[in-house]
Every structure is written in structure tokens, then in C-alpha cells.
Amino acid sequence: MKKHLLSINDLTAEDVVRILDTAESFREVGTRVIKKVPALRGRTVVNLFYENSTRTRISFELAAKRLSADVINFSTGGSSVAKGESLKDTALTLQAMGADAIVIRHSSSGSPHQLTKWVKASVLNAGDGTHEHPTQALLDLYTIRERLGRIEGLRAAIIGDVLHSRVARSLSFGLVKMGAEVTLVGPPTLIPPEAPAWGVQVSHDIDSVLPKLDVCYMLRVQRERQRQQYFPSVREYSRLFGLTRERVGALPEGALIMHPGPMNRGIEIDSDVADLPQAVIEAQVTNGIAIRMSLLYLLLGGTGEEVGEVA
Amino acid sequence: MPEKLLFRGARVIDPASGRDAVADVLVSDGLVGAVAQRIDPSGAAVLDCDGLVLGPGLVDLHTHLREPGREDKETVESGCRAAAAGGYTAVSPMANTDPVADTAAVVHEVRALAARAGLCDVFPVGAITKGLEGEAMAELGEMVEAGVRVFSDDGRCVPNARVLRNALTYARTFDDVVIAEHCEDASLAEGGQMHEGYYSYTLGLAGQPREAEEVVVGRDLAIARLTGGRLHLCHLSSAGSVEMVRRAKAEGLRVTAEVTPHHLVFADEDLVSYDTNLKVNPPIRSAEDRDALHAGLADGTIDAVATDHAPHAVEEKEAEFDHAPPGTIGLETALAVVMTELVLSGRLALARAIEAMSIAPARILGAADHGGPIGPGRPANLVVFDPASEWVVEPPFASRSRNSAFLGRTLRGRVVHTVYRGELVVSEGKTQR
Numbered sequence: 217m218k219k220h221l222l223s224i225n226d227l228t229a230e231d232v233v234r235i236l237d238t239a240e241s242f243r244e245v246g247t248r249v250i251k252k253v254p255a256l257r258g259r260t261v262v263n264l265f266y267e268n269s270t271r272t273r274i275s276f277e278l279a280a281k282r283l284s285a286d287v288i289n290f291s292t293g294g295s296s297v298a299k300g301e302s303l304k305d306t307a308l309t310l311q312a313m314g315a316d317a318i319v320i321r322h323s324s325s326g327s328p329h330q331l332t333k334w335v336k337a338s339v340l341n342a343g344d345g346t347h348e349h350p351t352q353a354l355l356d357l358y359t360i361r362e363r364l365g366r367i368e369g370l371r372a373a374i375i376g377d378v379l380h381s382r383v384a385r386s387l388s389f390g391l392v393k394m395g396a397e398v399t400l401v402g403p404p405t406l407i408p409p410e411a412p413a414w415g416v417q418v419s420h421d422i423d424s425v426l427p428k429l430d431v432c433y434m435l436r437v438q439r440e441r442q443r444q445q446y447f448p449s450v451r452e453y454s455r456l457f458g459l460t461r462e463r464v465g466a467l468p469e470g471a472l473i474m475h476p477g478p479m480n481r482g483i484e485i486d487s488d489v490a491d492l493p494q495a496v497i498e499a500q501v502t503n504g505i506a507i508r509m510s511l512l513y514l515l516l517g518g519t520g521e522e523v524g525e526v527a
Numbered sequence: 528m529p530e531k532l533l534f535r536g537a538r539v540i541d542p543a544s545g546r547d548a549v550a551d552v553l554v555s556d557g558l559v560g561a562v563a564q565r566i567d568p569s570g571a572a573v574l575d576c577d578g579l580v581l582g583p584g585l586v587d588l589h590t591h592l593r594e595p596g597r598e599d600k601e602t603v604e605s606g607c608r609a610a611a612a613g614g615y616t617a618v619s620p621m622a623n624t625d626p627v628a629d630t631a632a633v634v635h636e637v638r639a640l641a642a643r644a645g646l647c648d649v650f651p652v653g654a655i656t657k658g659l660e661g662e663a664m665a666e667l668g669e670m671v672e673a674g675v676r677v678f679s680d681d682g683r684c685v686p687n688a689r690v691l692r693n694a695l696t697y698a699r700t701f702d703d704v705v706i707a708e709h710c711e712d713a714s715l716a717e718g719g720q721m722h723e724g725y726y727s728y729t730l731g732l733a734g735q736p737r738e739a740e741e742v743v744v745g746r747d748l749a750i751a752r753l754t755g756g757r758l759h760l761c762h763l764s765s766a767g768s769v770e771m772v773r774r775a776k777a778e779g780l781r782v783t784a785e786v787t788p789h790h791l792v793f794a795d796e797d798l799v800s801y802d803t804n805l806k807v808n809p810p811i812r813s814a815e816d817r818d819a820l821h822a823g824l825a826d827g828t829i830d831a832v833a834t835d836h837a838p839h840a841v842e843e844k845e846a847e848f849d850h851a852p853p854g855t856i857g858l859e860t861a862l863a864v865v866m867t868e869l870v871l872s873g874r875l876a877l878a879r880a881i882e883a884m885s886i887a888p889a890r891i892l893g894a895a896d897h898g899g900p901i902g903p904g905r906p907a908n909l910v911v912f913d914p915a916s917e918w919v920v921e922p923p924f925a926s927r928s929r930n931s932a933f934l935g936r937t938l939r940g941r942v943v944h945t946v947y948r949g950e951l952v953v954s955e956g957k958t959q960r
Contacts, residue, residue, distance in 0.1 A: 304845050324847030325720075325731035326801030345849070347731025382731060408728035 217514055220339040222328045224350045224389040232394060236358050238518075239503070239510035245282055246505060255513050256285035262315045264306070265291040265342070266322040271477060271501065272342050272351075276319045279508035288315075303327060307334045316516055320344070338515040346380045352476050353386035355507040357394060359500050360431055363472055368395035373425050375401040375457060376435030376484055377446075379408055383476045384435055388416050401425055402435075402457055405446040422457055426466040433474045434459050437484045450483055459485045464492065472496050531555040532951065533568050534944075537576030537911060541583065542882040543899035552581055554907040557949030561903055576911055579943055582881045583899035584616025584647075584908035585862060586888040588707075588785055589681070589761060589833035591854070592618075592649075594640060595633070596625025601838040601927045603640035603649065606858070609836070609926040611646045611952045613858040614910035614942040617889065617897045618647060618836075621681040622654040629654035629665040631673040638674065646952050646960070648908075650892050653678045655694050655706060661686045664694055671701045676893040679707035681761060684743050686713060688750060695756025703893055705783075707759040710743035710768070711809065720849050722764075722795040722810040730798060732848060735810050737765035744768045748775045751782055759891060760784040762835050764809040766819030773828040783891050785833040786820050788864040789855055789932050793817070803844045803851035804932045807835070810853075821874050830887040832880075834861050838928030855932035859924055864933060866914060866940030877914070885910075911944040925958060 217234075218226050227235070245253055261280040265273050273289065280287045290310070303322075310318055317338045320328050325345030332339050343349040361367055372391055378384040378400045388411075391398045398416040400407055407418055419425050426432065437457075439450060447453045454460070459473065464486075467473070473485075473495040481487040490497060534552040539562060541547075546562070553560035553571060592606040601609075603620070610618045620637060622628035628637065634651045641649030653670035655678045657663045667678060678698065685691040685708065698704045719735025721727050727734035744760060748771060751758040763769060763784050772784045789807060794814040798805055805811060823829040837854025844851050857864075865884065869875035889898030896906040918941055920933040945953035952959055 302842060302845060303847060322847065324849045326848045329801045330803075330847070345731050346733075379728075385729070385731065410725040410728050413725050414729070 220332050221350055222341045223348045224353050224386045229393050235510050239506040242509040243506040252282050254284045256283040259285045259316045261285045261287050261317045262310050263289045264320045269321050275504045276508050279505050304334050307331050311335045343382055347382055348386045349382040350386045352383050353390040355504040357390050358503045358507055370396045370430040372396050372431035373399045373401050373429050374433045377406045377437050379406045381435050388414055399425055429471050431472050434485045459489050461486050461488050464489045531571035533571040533573045534576045535573055537579050537581035539581050540881050541899045541901040542878050543886050554949050559905045559907050579911050580914050581911045583885040584910050585614045585884045586897050587615050587618040587834050588888040590618040590620045590836045592620040604644040605927045607644045607646035609858040611945045612925040614862050614945050616647050616908035616947045617894050619650040619652050621652050623682045627654050627659050629657050631669045634673040647947055655680045677705045677707050681709045684708050692750050695754040705757050705759045708747050709761045710740045712739045712742050715739035721798050722812045726795045740765050741767045744771050751780050757781045762787050764790050764812050766816045769819045769823035783830040785831040786829045787835045788861045792868050801848050804930050806851050806853050808853035825875055832883045834858050839930045844930045856926050860933050863938035863940040867938045907946050907949040909946040913941045916941040
């Protein structure tokens with residue numbers, strides 16, 4: 217595996233399997249009374265969050281703590297410009313403090329790439345702008361494999377604002393890499409016209425797609441997009457592309473309903489639908505900790521073979 | 528410094544006179560004294576030019592010198608130093624300074640600073656509209672009297688078609704005055720960080736479609752037809768723009784166009800590094816667009832290579848991609864980039880390259896002392912360069928800034944001497960003052 221995780225495309229299919237298998241071992245740790253192993257004792261992990269994100273930051277923090285690493289949270293809203301210190305100077309400061317891994321969340325696409333030019337630490341992308349969110353994709357792949365037993369050959373749809381979604385990019389690349397069939401669904405204003413070059417299908421008709429799915433992945437739609445004229449109203453968006461009570465029956469039995477959170481209940485997904493047994497949204501959150509433990513462990517030099525012993 | 532300089536045995540390429548032959552060139556009293564097979568060296572300092580090319584000094588149509596206003600990025604003096612180091616004997620700084628060059632007073636100030644530096648001629652570009660605001664026409668006549676020949680609101684286009692119409696029409700009051708446009712529809716370009724396409728979608732950077740340029744090129748050509756005005760289109764980036772200019776020229780419209788070295792070299796796929804030095808405006812487009820720019824430059828649809836030398840502070844460029852300002856410096860690398868990527872790769876004849884970097888821009892600027900012909904009695908504005916010598920682009924630069932898109936690149940073609948009004952301002956690659 218490479219030293220950094222910036223994009224799902226940094227990983228081979230074998231890497232993905234190894235990350236999921238390692239997460240499997242770590243998942244058990246989370247069920248113990250003492251949820252802690254000494255794998256990263258003495259190592260320092262910095263969570264550098266330029267964007268508010270309670271769930272991803274807490275997930276990374278728990279993952280690092282369960283591995284016995286020292287964790288520093290460095291949260292600041294907005295860009296480095298707003299903060300008054302450049303991203304580079306902040307990076308050099310963290311480097312000087314001996315960070316072994318830097319987990320970065322930033323509203324600017326490419327910030328994790330830029331960070332790798334300035335620091336020696338491993339850089340983990342925890343979501344950059346509208347680019348990628350690879351750890352989310354990996355926890356989603358883990359959840360799919362856990363529930364359906366495989367990824368290869370499954371039919372998945374990612375529905376919503378693909379254009380602005382870092383989750384959609386990472387998950388599309390990840391699913392295609394693992395041999396699933398992916399259809400992106402949304403209004404043409406929110407689907408990149410070049411998306412077929414990613415190896416996915418595109419549809420603008422949710423009703424024709426739902427009956428064929430093993431995985432139905434709903435994306436968060438921001439009200440701001442209405443102001444930017446990507447669609448005329450939230451109401452019309454929900455009617456055309458929302459996973460409503462009426463629509464959900466069209467999904468085959470056993471198909472998973474997923475969402476990266478936080479949900480806009482009543483917009484892209486009806487409240488009742490989000491609470492159905494086939495909606496695995498809470499499992500995604502739980503699995504996120506194990507995936508992030510696996511990644512921190514592997515990126516900081518664990519071989520994977522040792523996991524059995526340390527875990 | 529001796530009064531006379533004898534450049535011995537250079538390959539003299541002088542497209543203005545059609546000469547391409549090995550010859551001696553004698554320079555005295557600021558002028559070319561003689562060009563001949565063998566010139567008596569007595570009384571002259573002899574510079575051996577075996578294997579070197581001697582041509583008319585380069586002329587840049589599109590430079591940002593940042594003074595007045597952002598002297599931390601560049602001054603007229605440092606920019607002229609960079610120009611001389613790159614083989615330029617004339618540059619034309621854009622009007623987007625602070626204060627804006629929309630009055631004769633600012634133009635006079637820039638010219639005075641340039642005269643004090645004494646490293647190359649500086650032909651300031653004047654603003655078309657007051658404050659570059661796109662509304663009220665600036666006092667073009669007063670700036671023409673101060674020596675301005677080209678007007679531009681560079682950084683943006685004149686958004687209002689009626690204002691552009693009036694400027695193109697009014698400019699006909701004066702001989703050979705040129706209205707230059709930065710073609711970009713603000714609403715289509717808004718927020719765009721790079722060319723819109725597969726790479727912008729994959730990298731998650733907001734895209735700026737080529738149509739943002741093309742709709743304005745189309746509008747401006749139509750208005751040039753309507754007014755009979757003299758239009759110049761800055762830094763073309765798209766294949767569609769090249770084709771529109773080709774048709775406009777065939778139709779007989781009074782239009783010229785330029786392209787930058789970086790648009791001739793890079794393609795949007797190079798942005799996968801998120802290198803902010805590759806963030807430029809207009810954005811680097813696709814490989815197909817780049818091919819069309821090569822073809823347009825070779826067949827004369829695009830008249831000139833212009834650097835769009837745009838110095839920015841290190842801390843501004845070492846920022847997140849969407850916060851970094853667009854632009855790359857270019858004066859010190861332009862000749863080598865064109866040599867390496869176009870001439871030595873066989874895409875462009877050397878004589879055409881020199882024409883596009885010297886004669887054509889000199890003609891557009893009305894800079895009669897530049898661009899050749901290299902003959903007796905002509906002002907001695909010359910460049911001598913080694914066409915094959917390899918070097919790596921790295922600091923230090925003569926420019927105050929170091930935001931070069933070409934950092935780390937190995938280039939061939941190195942400026943040896945720059946002669947400005949008969950004086951060696953760059954000798955053996957070293958600036959003399």
C-alpha cells in the first residue's frame with residue numbers, strides 16, 4: 217500500500233480486500249468491554265479539520281484511541297485564509313510536533329495532495345471539497361460485503377447530487393474497482409457528463425433503476441443547490457429523485473438502503489424509509505470506526521498478519 | 528563598454544528581411560552597422576556566436592508588471608530584468624495595476640520607471656473602461672497621446688456589448704489603435720478552477736467550459752464586423768476559438784490573436800498534481816485544444832506568442848487550489864518553451880517561432896524599432912540564443928516571483944545575449960545591470 221490515502225484510486229483491489237479484512241479483525245475490538253489494543257502505542261495522529269464534521273472526526277478519534285495512539289484534534293472552521301495561518305504553515309507545525317499521521321478534512325479539493333508535499337507524515341483524506349472521501353467509500357464497501365457477502369457482480373445505484381459529492385466519486389471508483397455495476401441517478405444538472413468514463417452507467421429515471429438494485433445509495437442534497445438553479449425546487453427534487461415510501465417497494469427484497477449521513481429526512485429519503493430494517497445507515501457508522509482503525513494501522517506500518525495477535 | 532560590438536558567425540534569422548544565413552553582425556552607436564559574411568573586427572569587441580542564433584529582440588504583448596500597486600510581486604524594474612533575461616527587448620504591461628492604467632498619468636509613471644531601468648522598451652496597455660469596470664470609456668485619446676497603442680480591460684472582458692461596440696468604433700479616431708479582449712463570459716466562468724471536462728469532474732475542481740471563452744470570441748468578432756474596428760484577442764485557449772478566428776481572418780476582419788507558452792504545452796490532465804502554478808486564466812484546456820493552438824500558430828491564425836507573465840507571491844500560490852490566484856510567470860522561459868516544445872519537436876519552423884515572438888507582436892504594438900529587419904541603420908534590438916543548450920527551470924529568477932508552471936522542467940534553448948538599443952543588457956546569460 218502507498219504511504220498516503222488521498223483517493224480510492226490510490227488502492228488496488230487487493231489493497232481494498234486487505235483493508236476490509238483487517239477491519240474485520242478490528243471490528244471485534246469494538247464489541248469488547250475494554251475497547252482498546254496497543255497497536256499504535258506511542259504514535260501520534262492529528263485530526264486536522266477545516267470543515268465542521270462531528271461524525272467523521274469522532275470516528276477517526278475513536279479509531280486512533282482504540283489503537284492506543286496519541287490523538288490531537290485540530291479543528292477550525294473555514295479555510296486557512298479565514299484562519300489567518302496558511303495550510304502549509306499549519307502542516308509544518310504539525311510536522312514539527314512529530315505527527316505520524318495527519319487526517320485532513322477540508323472544503324478545498326486537493327488539499328490532502330498539497331499536504332503530502334510539505335510533511336513526512338502519512339496523510340489520510342477525510343473528505344476534500346467535491347473531490348473524494350475514500351474512508352467513507354471503504355466503510356460502505358465493508359458494510360455491503362458484511363450484509364450481502366460479496367461486492368463483485370452486485371448492482372448499485374448512487375442517487376442524488378453526484379456533481380458535488382465526494383462520497384459519490386470515491387464510492388463509484390471503489391465499487392467499479394471491486395467489480396460491481398454502478399448506475400448514477402439524478403437530474404442531468406447534477407451528474408457529470410463525463411461520468412461514463414469512470415466506468416458507470418447514468419440514468420435520470422429513478423423508477424426504472426430501483427427494481428434492479430442490490431444497493432440503493434442515497435446522497436445528501438443541499439438546499440443551496442436550488443438557489444444555484446441546479447433544480448427548480450426541493451419539492452420537485454423529492455418528487456423526481458427522492459426515495460419515498462411509495463417508491464421503496466420497487467426495490468427487490470434484500471436490497472440495502474444506504475446513506476452517508478447526515479440525512480435530510482423528507483428530501484432525498486422519507487423518514488419512514490430511513491428507519492426500515494434494510495436501511496443500514498447505523499451499521500455504516502459503526503463500521504466506520506473499524507475501517508479507520510484498519511487504515512491507520514496499515515498506513516502506519518502494520519503488516520496485517522500481526523492483526524490477529526494484537527487484536 | 529566598447530562602442531562597437533561584432534557578433535561573429537551567428538545564424539542570423541531575420542524573417543522581416545527573409546534572411547536565414549550565417550553572418551557577422553556589427554552594432555555601433557545603438558544601431559545595426561552592417562550584416563555581412565565577414566566584417567572587419569577592428570575597433571569592435573568580438574563575440575563568438577558559432578552555433579548560436581541571432582534574431583530580432585523578442586516582444587511581449589501581454590505582461591503583468593504589477594507596479595504600481597503590488598511591488599511585492601514585481602516592479603517595472605524587476606519585470607524588465609526578467610524580460611531582458613528572456614531575450615525580450617520590449618514588453619507591454621497590462622492595465623490592471625493599482626491604480627489602474629486608465630489615465631495618461633499612470634501611463635507616464637510606468638514609462639518613467641521603465642526608462643530609469645533602461646533594460647527594455649515598455650509600451651503600457653491602457654484600460655478600455657475607467658477602473659476596468661466595463662462601463663464608462665476611459666480617456667483613450669489622452670492615453671494615445673502618452674504613447675498607448677493597445678487598450679484592454681485584461682483580467683475580464685468588456686461585459687457590455689454596446690460599450691465594446693463604442694470603444695471599437697471610437698478607437699478608429701486614432702491610427703492603428705487596437706482593442707484587446709480577454710474573452711471570458713463571467714457567468715459561465717464563475718467559480719471555475721480549471722477546464723471543465725473529465726479531469727475537473729474527477730478531481731472535484733469546479734470547471735470552466737471552453738464555451739466561456741468561445742461565446743465572447745463569437746460576440747467580439749461580430750462586433751468587429753459591425754464596427755470595422757481593430758480587435759486583438761488575448762491568450763486563446765480553445766480549438767473553437769481558433770477556428771472562429773481563422774474564419775474571421777478569411778472574411779477580412781481586422782483581427783489578431785495571441786497564445787501563451789503554457790497553453791501550448793500543458794493539458795488539463797497535468798492538473799492531477801493540484802499544482803497551483805498550473806492554475807491560470809483562461810484555464811489549461813484539453814490535449815485536443817492544445818493541438819489546435821499548435822496548428823493555429825503554425826498557419827498564422829494565431830499571430831503571436833505572448834507570455835501573460837503573471838507574478839504572484841509565494842504565500843498566495845502555496846494555498847489551497849481554489850484560493851490560489853491564477854497565473855504563471857513566463858518571460859524567462861518563453862523562448863526555451865517554444866524551442867523545446869514546438870521547434871525542436873518539429874511542429875513549428877524556427878523562423879515562424881521568431882516571427883510570432885518578435886515581428887508579429889511588434890507590428891500589433893506599433894513598435895517600429897522592434898521585430899527587425901536587422902539591417903544597417905536599424906535600432907539594434909537583438910537576441911542571441913543557443914538553440915540546443917539544456918537547462919532546468921528553477922529559482923532564482925530575475926522576476927521577483929517564482930510561480931512558474933515550468934518549475935523543474937528541462938528545457939532546451941538558452942538566451943546568451945540580449946542587445947537593447949545597441950547595449951548588451953544580457954551578456955553570456957548574465958544581466959549586466
